[in-house]
Amino acid sequence: MSNITSETTEQVLADDEAFVLQQNGINEAIAKARESLYKPSETIECIDCGDDIPEARKLAIPSTERCTPCAEAYEKRCKIHN
Numbered sequence: 001m002s003n004i005t006s007e008t009t010e011q012v013l014a015d016d017e018a019f020v021l022q023q024n025g026i027n028e029a030i031a032k033a034r035e036s037l038y039k040p041s042e043t044i045e046c047i048d049c050g051d052d053i054p055e056a057r058k059l060a061i062p063s064t065e066r067c068t069p070c071a072e073a074y075e076k077r078c079k080i081h082n
């Protein structure tokens with residue numbers, strides 16, 4: 001009887017362990033999926049001042065190379081030259 005009990009206990013423990021491992025694997029997969037979903041697009045630095053260009057600006061003007069103040073300054077410079 002005692003043998004059966006101990007085997008049963010081991011089996012339960014093994015199942016629990018497998019369950020935990022599976023959960024960890026799922027959690028890891030979810031975490032990775034979330035990371036890739038919510039990860040902002042790669043950081044773009046302003047070519048004039050080197051600051052990170054805000055996410056909103058990158059979304060509005062994906063091709064932008066400058067932060068807002070520098071872009072405004074650049075546009076002004078262009079206008080002066082023209």
Ligand SMILES: [Zn+2]
Pocket residue numbers: 046047048049050051066067068069070071
């Ligand atoms: Zn800038």
